[in-house]
Amino acid sequence: MALQQFESEANGTDTAQHPLSPPRRSGRADELERQIDQLLGRLHIAVIYGGDKSADGAVIHRTLNPRSWKSYQAVAQDIADALQCIGFRHVIVVPDDMRLGENLQRHGTHLAWLNSGGVQGYNPMTHAAAMLEMLGIPYVGHDPLTAGTLDNKHVFKRELLHLGIPTAPFVTWHLARGAFRPKVNSRFIHAFKDHWGPFVVKPVSGRASLHVHLVEDEADLPDVVADVYHATENHVLIEAFLPGHEFCIAVSGLVMSKAGRLQRRSDPFAFAAIERRLEPDEKIFTSMDVRPITENRVRALNTQADAADLDQLHELARAVFLEMNLESIVRLDVRADGQGKLHVLEANPKPDLKKPSNDVTSLVCAGLASQGMSYDDLILSLLADRLDLLFSQRRGTVTHLTDLLD
Ligand SMILES: Nc1ncnc2c1ncn2[C@@H]1O[C@H](COP(=O)(O)OP(=O)(O)OP(=O)(O)O)[C@@H](O)[C@H]1O
Ligand SMILES: [Mg+2]
Numbered sequence: 001m002a003l004q005q006f007e008s009e010a011n012g013t014d015t016a017q018h019p020l021s022p023p024r025r026s027g028r029a030d031e032l033e034r035q036i037d038q039l040l041g042r043l044h045i046a047v048i049y050g051g052d053k054s055a056d057g058a059v060i061h062r063t064l065n066p067r068s069w070k071s072y073q074a075v076a077q078d079i080a081d082a083l084q085c086i087g088f089r090h091v092i093v094v095p096d097d098m099r100l101g102e103n104l105q106r107h108g109t110h111l112a113w114l115n116s117g118g119v120q121g122y123n124p125m126t127h128a129a130a131m132l133e134m135l136g137i138p139y140v141g142h143d144p145l146t147a148g149t150l151d152n153k154h155v156f157k158r159e160l161l162h163l164g165i166p167t168a169p170f171v172t173w174h175l176a177r178g179a180f181r182p183k184v185n186s187r188f189i190h191a192f193k194d195h196w197g198p199f200v201v202k203p204v205s206g207r208a209s210l211h212v213h214l215v216e217d218e219a220d221l222p223d224v225v226a227d228v229y230h231a232t233e234n235h236v237l238i239e240a241f242l243p244g245h246e247f248c249i250a251v252s253g254l255v256m257s258k259a260g261r262l263q264r265r266s267d268p269f270a271f272a273a274i275e276r277r278l279e280p281d282e283k284i285f286t287s288m289d290v291r292p293i294t295e296n297r298v299r300a301l302n303t304q305a306d307a308a309d310l311d312q313l314h315e316l317a318r319a320v321f322l323e324m325n326l327e328s329i330v331r332l333d334v335r336a337d338g339q340g341k342l343h344v345l346e347a348n349p350k351p352d353l354k355k356p357s358n359d360v361t362s363l364v365c366a367g368l369a370s371q372g373m374s375y376d377d378l379i380l381s382l383l384a385d386r387l388d389l390l391f392s393q394r395r396g397t398v399t400h401l402t403d404l405l406d
Contacts, residue, residue: 029264032255032388035405039387040087042404046109047083048128049076050116051097058097063120066234067151067205071095075362076115078355082379083113096128101135110401113383114141117207117350122234125151125205125349138398140386142328142349150330150349154204154237163323165316166343168335169195170239172204173225180225180238182218188238198241200284201225203232209287214241242343244336246276246285247301247309248363250351251317252329253385257377262384268326269381270317272367273310275299288352294359298366312342320347327389329382331364353378 050071051058073093080091094103096116104112112132118124126144133144142150149155160167169191173180182188192199201224202212211231213224221238228236251270256263276285277297291297301310317332324347331351334342354362355375368378390398 029262032384032391033262035391036384036387038405039401041089043088043401044090044108044110045080045083045088045092045113046104046107046111047076047080047091047093047113048096048100048116049073049093050124051095051100051119053097053120055095055097057099058095059119060098064233065120065124066122066203066232067117067124068203068207068210069120069124070117070207072115072117072350075352075354076113078375079113079115079353079379082355082376083383085376086380086383100128100131104135104137109137110404111386112137112139112141114139115350115353123148123151123205136397138386138390138394138401140328140382142326146324146326147349149324150347152204152235153202153206153346154235156347157237159324160320160344163319165319165323166341168200168239168242168337168343168345170237172235172237173229174235175226175229180222180236182221192240195240198283200237200239200241201228202237202239203228204235204237206232208289209285210289212284214283241283242335242337242345244338244340245309246278246336247273247313247334247342248276248331248367249273249313249317249334250329250331250364250367251321251326252382253327253389255385255388256381257384258372259374260377262380268318268321270314270321271371271373272331272364273301273306273313274363274367275301275306275309276363292360293352293362293366295361295366298361298363300367300370308340309336309342316342316344320344328386329364 052071053059053062076093080093083091092107097119114128116128118127126148129141129147130144132139154172157167157170171187171191197216197218199215199221201215211228215221215224225236249270250272251268253268254265256269277299278285316334320332329351330347330349332347333345335345336342351364352362353364356365365375
């Protein structure tokens with residue numbers, strides 16, 4: 001696909017005048033379009049999925065997985081297929097494991113795309129990003145510190161508190177300090193002075209609602225905290241249960257593609273706002289491992305009927321992206337309290353980008369149609385935004401990319 005003309009300067013959304021726009025973006029729209037066109041036949045891209053620690057030669061010693069492991073290989077293939085559809089000629093899919101550097105070197109990789117939750121060990125979401133930093137391979141995805149902050153719900157929530165962004169009251173516990181004793185735990189008493197239950201107990205680093213428990217009675221907390229600890233061998237998060245509607249919204253950088261046309265915005269691109277539909281007796285959204293995300297599990301929000309929720313969602317998405325200096329996509333999971341006020345549950349650093357097929361979709365892609373965006377638009381948006389950042393802010397460190405340009 002030949003890239004079409006950027007619209008930004010033509011439609012008056014040039015960033016140069018906007019106080020929120022990083023200076024790197026201004027005046028480069030046409031140039032970026034030409035650069036991407038040149039890269040279609042020259043750039044070697046590797047999409048990275050989570051390696052399997054039991055595969056021969058994947059790791060030196062097998063260790064534990066505090067974060068429930070999944071390969072995400074099928075989604076990596078969806079991303080690779082879309083890149084090829086867009087026109088990139090050299091795209092491979094490789095596992096995140098001990099041979100990653102060797103594989104990338106062998107394939108002459110210029111740029112990677114992170115679609116891995118890691119192989120094993122603590123903070124696995126950060127490992128491939130850290131390795132790519134060390135190897136000098138630029139990538140689409142979050143840097144190691146950001147990935148680690150976002151994938152540790154308690155660390156992320158501490159940032160939210162500092163930034164004044166609403167999130168449910170919470171404490172953490174680690175069983176190395178003994179049993180959890182809410183009656184005498186001063187942090188618990190302070191955090192939950194206005195909340196008598198129910199509670200949610202969950203892993204600090206988890207996925208797909210795994211090991212997430214609703215606890216009605218404070219007296220049951222010690223046992224459930226111990227269960228989650230034994231399942232994950234990591235810190236455990238205890239937070240107030242939010243009884244209201246549940247929503248998601250994705251947010252990414254300033255450069256995006258709509259109907260095959262690149263645009264430059266003046267604000268982060270918040271999109272795909274949906275409600276996760278819960279059954280009447282479904283307090284915790286059922287794991288997608290058990291019940292795949294189908295069209296009837298999500299509802300695209302309506303600009304008129306859902307205006308108040310949409311306003312709150314857009315403001316939360318914009319605040320998280322800008323205040324945390326994010327540089328790549330996240331999907332915010334959000335839930336309302338009893339009064340309808342929205343609170344951020346988490347920001348997923350590697351949201352599921354499964355391409356919709358046979359009624360099974362992903363929470364981000366289920367909301368694309370309402371934006372007039374295709375799956376290829378989503379993938380081109382994320383890639384173009386990263387290239388824009390590299391070429392304007394990190395030009396000196398990506399000479400192997402700029403050498404590919406005329
Ligand atoms: N404080 C809360 N109040 C109400 N429901 C909650 C709360 N925390 C979690 N949940 C429920 O549990 C589900 C999973 O929680 P969360 O999003 O924090 O973890 P996850 O397992 O990483 O999710 P994901 O499916 O996005 O990977 C949420 O979608 C929501 O239904
Ligand atoms: Mg979630």
